[in-house]
Amino acid sequence: MTGVDVAFWVFALAAVWSGYRVFRTDSMVRASFLLLASFLNVGAILVLLLAEYLGTALLFMMTVEMVVMALFMVMFMMNPAGLNPMEMVHQPRLAAVAGVVTTAGLGLVAVVVDFPDAPVDPAAETIRALGTELLGGSMLVFESAGVTLLATMVCAVILSAARGRYGDGTAGSVAPPLEPGGDHRPEDDLVGDGGGGHHHHGGH
Amino acid sequence: MLSAFLAGLTVTAAATLATAACVVLARRAAGAMSTAPQRVPVLGGSQPETHAWSRFHVRYYPMTLLFIAFEMEMMFMYPWAVVYVEEGLKALVEMGMFLAILSVGVVYAWREGAFRWQ
Amino acid sequence: MAVSWLARLAADAPTPVFAVAGVDAWGAVQELRGDPRIRLAATPRHAAVLLVAGTILAGHGEALRRVHDQLPRPRAVVVWRAPGTGPAIPALAVVDGSADEVVSAVGRAHASILADPTRAQADLLPDEEPTEWRGVGPFGQGGEGMMGGTPYGRPMAMTGDDRDGLALDQLHLTLGPFLDPLPPGLTLDVTLQGEVLQDVAVDRAAPPVVDHAAPGDPATPAAAARRGLHWLAHALHVEGLDALAGRAAHLASQVAVGDVAADRSADRLARLVTATGVLRSLRGVGAVDGADASDRWRQRLAAIVAALRDGVVPRALEPAPSDDAALAGLLVGVTLTDAVSTLVSLELPGVLRPAVAA
């Protein structure tokens, strides 16, 4: 075993272990950052595969994304710190079966498939190649990604901001009827006397 | 290259472990746990009614979503910067377009007041 | 041997002190910020010595004992200028004299508990959890259901509506009476959702009897300047400018002994304060009758300079807002940060203005 092999096993086991811990902890904050730990280890494995930029970019991206995820998890989950004991899993039997089947399937693929063995030359200018690709053949993809992300930004603002340029975001909104063809019930509207609609109490 | 990463990882781990060891040893050495009145969070003499951990109402959540989208874009720019000098004007124009699209998003968010505390 | 060497080294450091002051001694405590031998901490957790100064109201006895217990061990208490009417607290030293004497006493108290930790003071409140919870309920969390327990002796926060349509958890907190950033004698009952205040109730201590900090005729320019500098020292400290707070406090003690160089220093201090950008960063915060926190800072700075340079007794600031409900109304809907900045900038009757007229 070379040093790279040892490092691979260390990171791989750490990634799996912290991924497993995500489901064993009661605290949403711990769960978010255990998931981050798992991603960090995956990023390290990418670096071992000499995908230097992808690996380090994964560390960067996943960190800020998990921070944002933690903010929202704590906002909307009941008992976010797990101070009260609670059951963290739903439908455990189905989940167990699905987990075993998926693991077996992926494991089979990993063992059976003859993966190509094409080591990258450590001196290869992979980052430069990536940049050239973004400015060459993949330019259209790159610019479409820009437009897609613009749409994401606009949608995120529309969906999340409570107040816009024209006043309250919920002004004039009418709740749909509970059943098709049913009557509109004013007490379901978000605006007005604060009744109904927004008394959701989280949950997980 | 990998040896450089290994050295960096070693340095990080060493600093982390040394700091953690200081704190843990000091906590061990202090012996007795904090007493119940000592454990009450600092509020200037009063007691909180509830635990502090709660569904915390973050006031800047539209900004965080915007940030995620923006940050994802930025990851394209690192390799772009490396080949910029080589590609010259083409790179400048392409990135100009890209940034212009992004700026539209930021200006829109600003007009809608998404950076205000909700 | 090593321990005594460590103890001596620690005793030579500026003593970290948490001060609990009655309204009458609050100014004198702020003046201690000008003394490099001690460091007034923002939280009892950073302190080694608890300084209890002036008249503590009888109703604040439990709060005083709680702050005392929150200091990490080994801790010592020094009592300064206590009239003997407040809640009793065991002290390592009792001082009635000047600021210099109390600073020396604080240093000696620190050295003494370092040299012999058995001299340190024990907790005053019983070592009991807020409620019985261990073993109560099906999972031993002190209640039933996911939100119903009282794990570790406290219940969970519950939801409430908010202005942006979300209904997330509210924290009901009582801030004070001995919270470092708040003006003395002020207690706030707040409902927080996130960092925004949803509901505020203000409780002010009754005006105390005597002001030790500025004895003599309060209508003299020097007394007015000194009181202004006490406010400035605390306000700068709250805005994160501790070193400048030290300068303001030092100037206050110079004024107290009638130092003639003080007038030029006041000018310089006002310029330094303006240069920090604090006036700009407070613009738009806590506006009352068209004047925001920034305007109030500017008025107060001008009053200090006028009192020292021109010997003018400044016209008292309009105490605004006039009553507690109006004050609470000013704080609802703003962040805790802005609420603190607003409170610090205000002239609060019965809080910052000791009963000079009496």
Add this chain to the structure above:
Amino acid sequence: MTTLPPVVAVALVVAVLTVGVYGVAVVDRLVSAVVAGWMVSAGEALAAPLRAVAVAVTRQPVTTEAPDRILWVLAPAAYAGLAAAALAVVPLAPGVAVTDVRTGIVVFGAAEALAIVAIFLHGWAPNAPLPLIAGYRFVGVALSYELLSMFVLIAAAIPAESMSIGAIVESQAGLWNVIRQPLGLPLFLIVAAGVTFLGPLDVVDSTDLAGGGAAEDSGMQHLAWSAARAAMLIAFSAASAAVFLGGWHGPVLPAAVWMALKTAGVATVLVGARHVIARVSPERFVRWAWTVLLPLAFLDLVIAGMASL
């Protein structure tokens, strides 16, 4: 790309950080004394950090009701570790780099992002209201300055044609980035003030929340946190010196001395800013960062691009 053996690397980084943290404490004492108008002797300033350590060691580390103990220990440890990681990617002299890899500024950015996690967790761990609020408002500020950091570092990578910080230093042999890209250094210093929460961005351990994130820290817990913060300040000072101030380039003196001088200079500026610049409210900073600073960062990139055509 030469690399140091791990043992030498650890020794180098630990030595730089230890000297740096000590220096930050001494300079902090001197600057605060000057601003406060106190007399302080050189001996006293030099002894101040040791005395502060002695005070911390003799105090009990207090816990709160039901804190997250693991995260409470992990927060300062991770913050210190990330300071070391950030410093590791910065070459201190030609060939003297621990991790001067081709993705240097990405690794640096990742360390900076992970520091957000450490600071948030430090506020979260004690299960107390004031630290919690401090932690949350920091994240708002942090997500806003993070973009600035990415922009200015990318701009610095353009003329170097590489993301390696060593290459960025080499690219400044003729003209330093501070002149070539004049907006880069000021924006980067704002980021540094944010990561180490000082001066205008003193929104974490701040006095308006009675100590904020550190309100429940005592004894060694508080000392470790403060030391980690000073270490991060050193890492950012070194990065500023390397990326914008020409790193080891300079006449007469040896390369390493130039680097040390520039790092110390930036650190002194940052420590000074702590005592003479007032806090900006987080809400206003977020708005300001997106509407004023972000366009300035765009402009910085455009200037860098134009200059490299």
